[in-house]
Amino acid sequence: APQGGNPSSVSSSSSDASLTSVPAPTVTVSTVVASPTVSSDATLPSQIPDPPAQSWCTSQIFCAGPTVNVAGLYADPKTFVDKPTSASAQSVLANFKNLTNSSSSLTESQLVNFVDSKFGGEGTELEGLPIPDFNPSPSFLQNVTDPLVRAWSGVVHGYWTQLIRGTNQSALCSEGDAGPKCESTLIPLNHTFVVPGGRFREQYYWDSYWIVQGLIKSELFDLVNATLQNFMDELETIGFIPNGGRIYYLNRSQPPLFINMLADYVSATNDTAILDRALPLAERELTWWQDNRTVNVTSPFTNQTYAVARYAAANTAPRPESYLTVCLR
């Protein structure tokens, strides 16, 4: 949903013939324009120390280094960190340095101009995708007896068409022959995925567990498979499944529900072939939790020692996507 300011949209819609019985989806990917709460000639607070560098996110634009987010340009600090640069990181950083060197007191409007000229729309590395063979009337709907609830369930079922994303390969920041073209916080995924929506533009770990429950009811099994393939890719390349599909989530996890999603998918489809790849990776995830998130706790009452898994993050800086929210507390 738009989050303040006049929405500027990048839309994609489907004309897939199999969707003729439901309205073709129009997916708004990019939404927000700057809406600072102070006047445009207000100067930025000086002497704000840079967030300390974090080994799990070395981006000097989005995680460490001087941050644009001190200016509060957007109602939601996640907006800025979801904007890919439109030039190489090196040139964006040099430009920012010039700007701060040339003026002892940078103003809000100078910063708005800088961001508008050096960054693209948030989420533009993603694209809305149609659902091939979307069935507007899956069998679970026939079992809903109350006509009002059935109609409402049909509307909710239709929301899937708004939430399907892929990595927009043509907008992806990657190092080509001529060097890096841009920098982005997106963790690119090879397969289609389902997003929670609104400011949550990427795949999330435990949201996907609930999403999978719904996709199975909606008979969208290929999307469940794609969700699992993305998580398996992450287990292979990252070693665990991060909180969400952005680099600023790389030190956080969510409840490890991959194995539950896998079990639900296999029960619903009998696609046991997936297990060849999935089971060793499920083991790898368990080992990661044992090695990285498990502590021994001894009961003062029984003197028994238990291995307890818990959430933890090695972090000494504000969360990039919640920068001012944390700093103003």
Ligand SMILES: OC[C@H]1O[C@H](O[C@H]2O[C@H](CO)[C@@H](O)[C@H](O)[C@H]2O)[C@H](O)[C@@H](O)[C@@H]1O
């Ligand atoms: O629906 C996605 C997730 O939304 C919330 O958490 C996310 O936003 C928080 C603030 O930016 C951030 O700290 C957290 O790491 C993100 O996952 C919600 O709390 C989650 O339960 C949910 O998965």
